Amino acid sequence: MSPGPGLAGRSGLRRVLAPNPSPMTGRGTNSYLVGAADVVVVDPGPDDDAHLDALVTRAGGEIRYVLVTHAHPDHSAGARRLAARTGAALLGPPPSGAFSPDAVLSDGDVVAVPGWRLEVLETPGHCADHLCFVLEEAAPGGVDAPGGGSGTGRRRHRVLLSGDHVLGGTSTVVAAPGGDMAAYVASLERLLALAPPLDEIAPGHGEMLGDARAVLEAYVARRRAREAEVVAALELAPGATPAEIAAAVYPTIAPGLEQAALAQTWAHLRKLHDDGRASSPDPASPHAPWTAP
Template sequence: MSDDEIPEFMPTYGVAEKIAEGVRRLTARNGGPLTFRGTNCYLLGEHEVTVIDPGPDDESHVSDLLAAVGAPIRRIVVTHDHADHAGAARRLSELTGAEVIGAAPSPARPFYTPDRVLADGDTVATEPGGLRAIATPGHTANHLCYDLADSGLLFSGDHVMGWSTSVVVPPDGRMADYMASLDRLAAIGPRTYLPGHGDEVIDGLARVAELKRHREAREAAILRALDGGDRTVEDIVAAVYIGLDPSLAAAAALSVAAHADWLEERGLVRKVADRLSRL
């Protein structure tokens, strides 16, 4: 996505902005090439608060969050255990006594130690309504989205965002899982998605369909790049990602690797050492 295609989204840092009845959004000050304007932390409830994705373990951000809530924090719900989403979970729990609930822990990220792990379909009671966990692996193996009962809102973490596609990083992330999880969300029906980065996605179904087309087109481009002979991942990135911002080259290489894994699983390419060839 080029700069002129990135949706306008300029949060007021330090301020919890009302998104819907009983739902506010506080954006962390950790903007960057992979986080856009920063990680969105969602605050559910007015009298007792549930925090969805507390954000990075940064003192100024935690201070912003505590100042914004305006009521006791009872629970901290996590979509996945990347540091920009779950980094502050334990610190915030220690400061407030709130339970940490959500995605399963990963040995690769020991800073995240939930008190309760949610399985697909489990529900967490919050002041605005029940949050139903939806297993959506792909970006990470443990990724969960959350459907807020009777609201038409779905908290989509890093699985579906409006400003960019998700990075799928093997082996924790799998492209086959990512695509299947898009189908899973589509089957739920119309929702407004509240993502981990960027503004809300009003037509969630349209965005899911767009993401599927994007991934299918990327796969086709990778196969075309292999038509002329074997290639390294770096060769494919250069051929497919024309005009890529150099700061995103590593992320592009990871996505190509994830596509290559999925293509190999389906018997369409062969990987030998660091080279790929079409079968």
């Protein structure tokens, strides 16, 4: 476990890296612990005995809540067993696949333990039901509004627990049909518009990100640049399939990520379709031809 540079004391956040490295998960899933005597676990990760043991041991205090950003197994598969073992409430997005929470979280919900609060933001895009959590110190007097306003005059430090919406050191996969590129970019822009602004990002994979605004702006710019590349490829090869466009847009894709590149290209095409900038006889098929109108 490592707390991340400059972070531990300021945000109460501790990280436990899960032993599930792969091309899609990087070094593995980051599970996070918030709080001391009463603890929140965010994204318990895979259903792995050693990892769940590590979460219980590192928590120190009682695990009261298990939160999940999204139902993908690398984030949620261990959640039910951790909740059963600790008596914690399992909270997250609506049931999906093997994931089923005790209660569903919605935009604006707040989960709190002494000293800390986590506010729920719905951030669709990577998948339809993706949540992020804004972590900040709780107001001492119980008077609590996001970002401060408790009369201390000091704006509280705000850390985004971003799941797979934003990753450390790489870009997230927005793969159609589960992923939605238009929703993804809109969710990034919503995070940029938050007031008070975010300070740091604690991603579901990779290292802590210190300048939230710069990271989010770079993410939006990267998607816009990729979209322009998809449009250019489409203009060069009218009638191309998502696979053919993916080969043009991602010429040096790493082994094991070809399918993700294809699904992400398809997600870009579907956004362009919604924007009226690309057309296909069957946008719902990954094999159909596409043209620029």
